[in-house]
Amino acid sequence: MMEFDQAFVWITTRRLKSGTRAEFARAWRPGEYPEGMLRAYECYSADGNEVVGISIWDSVESRERYRLSAVEAERRRAMAPFVIEERAGFYVGRELKIPER
Numbered sequence: 001m002m003e004f005d006q007a008f009v010w011i012t013t014r015r016l017k018s019g020t021r022a023e024f025a026r027a028w029r030p031g032e033y034p035e036g037m038l039r040a041y042e043c044y045s046a047d048g049n050e051v052v053g054i055s056i057w058d059s060v061e062s063r064e065r066y067r068l069s070a071v072e073a074e075r076r077r078a079m080a081p082f083v084i085e086e087r088a089g090f091y092v093g094r095e096l097k098i099p100e101r
Contacts, residue, residue: 005094007038008057010067012088013050020082021048027078028053031071036062063090 016024021044028042028051041054057063066072 007093007095008060008063009091009093010053010055010057010063010088011091012053012086014053014079014083014087015085016049016051016082017084018049021051024051024079024082027082028075030075034062034066034069034071037066060090 036058037055038058039056043052
């Protein structure tokens with residue numbers, strides 16, 4: 001398991017048009033996975049109308065290169081018809097240690 005003393009975390013929350021989860025999921029997949037992305041998670045609400053994307057990066061620069069890339073621009077264009085609202089933030093975080101039980 002990967003542990004993080006300091007991680008660069010990009011979190012994006014999108015509210016989707018009702019009934020478009022499958023189409024959105026196809027559009028969301030990048031054409032290529034970016035250099036510098038260490039891990040990624042996709043979390044959906046129970047009704048499928050909200051999705052949270054969490055990606056962990058090796059540096060601020062790696063995330064910024066991808067954010068400004070043609071691959072990301074195309075991915076955002078493909079997702080746009082299914083998204084009602086989007087919020088995003090970029091954070092520095094760390095993994096919390098859970099004591100063994």
